[in-house]
Amino acid sequence: xxxxxxxxxxxxxxxxxxxxxxxxxxxxxxxxxxxxxxxxxxxxxxxxxxxxxxxxxxxxxxxxxxxxxxxxxxxxxxxxxxxxxxxxxxxxxxxxxxxxxxxxxxxxxxxxxxxxxxxxxxxxxxxxxxxxxxxxxxxxxxxxxxxxxxxxxxxxxxxxxxxxxxxxxxxxxxxxxxxxxxxxxxxxxxxxxxxxxxxxxxxx
Numbered sequence: 129x130x131x132x133x134x135x136x137x138x139x140x141x142x143x144x145x146x147x148x149x150x151x152x153x154x155x156x157x158x159x160x161x162x163x164x165x166x167x168x169x170x171x172x173x174x175x176x177x178x179x180x181x182x183x184x185x186x187x188x189x190x191x192x193x194x195x196x197x198x199x200x201x202x203x204x205x206x207x208x209x210x211x212x213x214x215x216x217x218x219x220x221x222x223x224x225x226x227x228x229x230x231x232x233x234x235x236x237x238x239x240x241x242x243x244x245x246x247x248x249x250x251x252x253x254x255x256x257x258x259x260x261x262x263x264x265x266x267x268x269x270x271x272x273x274x275x276x277x278x279x280x281x282x283x284x285x286x287x288x289x290x291x292x293x294x295x296x297x298x299x300x301x302x303x304x305x306x307x308x309x310x311x312x313x314x315x316x317x318x319x320x321x322x323x324x325x326x327x328x329x330x331x332x
Contacts, residue, residue, distance in 0.1 A: 129168070132261040133160065134223035135188070138181050143172025144222045145185075160193075160226075162186035185220075192217065192226045199233035210237055210246075228257045244283055251276040255301075267319075270308040274323060277301035281326070302327050 129146035137143040147164040165182035169175070177185070195213055199205075214234065221227040231250040238247040255276055258269035280298035284291040302323050309319045 130164070131223065131263075132225040132228075133164075135165075135185050135221055136219070137170035137173060137175055138177070138184065139170060139175035140173040143170035143175075145170050145175075145177055146223075160186065160189050188220045189224075189226060192221065192224075192230060196226060196229045196233060199230065199237070204240075205237050207241060207243075210234055223257060223261055225261070228254055228261075231257075244279070248276070248279055248283070251279055265308055265312050267309065267312060270305040270312075270319075273301045273305035273308075277305065277326070299327060 130149045131146060133147040134144045137145050145165070145168040147160070147168055150161075150164065162179075162182045162185075165177050165185055166179050168177045168182075195216075213230065217227050217230055231254050235247050235250050235254075238244075238250070251272070254272045255269070258266055258272050262269060277298040277300075280294045280301065284294040284298065288294070306320055306323045306327075309317070309323070313319055
C-alpha cells in the first residue's frame with residue numbers, strides 16, 4: 129500500500145483506504161490514478177473500493193490538488209476560507225501527501241495572520257504525517273521537525289506563557305531532525321551543522 133495516499137473509507141467513514149503502490153518501472157507522470165484505488169481495502173470495515181468509488185475519491189484528490197495549486201499563487205485568503213479548506217481536507221483525507229502540501233501552504237497563511245497556534249497545530253500534523261507515511265530515513269520528515277522546532281523557538285523567544293516548555297520541545301525536535309539528517313548526509317553537512325547551531329544557541 130501507498131502509505132502517503134490515504135483517504136477516508138466511503139463505506140464506514142471511520143477507516144482508511146490506502147491506494148496501491150504504482151506498478152514497477154518508471155512513472156509516466158505524477159498523476160494519482162483511480163486504478164490504484166480500485167480494490168483498496170478499508171482498515172476498519174474491510175470494504176474493498178469499487179471502480180465507481182475509486183473514481184469519486186480520485187475526483188476529491190483532484191479537487192485537493194487544485195486547492196494546493198491555488199494556494200501557491202500567494203493570494204490573500206480570509207480566515208473563514210482557511211478553516212473551510214481545512215474542514216474539506218479532514219472530511220475526506222487521512223495521511224495523504226496532498227493534505228500535507230496543503231497544510232504547508234496553510235501554515236504560511238496562518239503566519240501572515242499571526243495565528244501561531246494554528247500554525248503549530250498544522251506543523252505537528254505534518255510531522256505526524258511524515259513519520260507515519262515514510263518509513264526509514266526521510267529528509268522531508270527531518271525538515272518538518274526542524275520547521276516545528278523553529279516555530280516553537282520563535283514563540284518562546286516572544287515570552288509567551290510556557291516559554292521554557294516550548295524551548296524544551298524545540299530542542300527535542302531539532303535533535304530528532306538531526307539524528308535523521310546526520311545519517312543521511314554526514315556530520316559535516318550544512319543541513320546538520322545549521323541545526324547544531326540552533327541547538328547551541330538555545331543552550332547559551
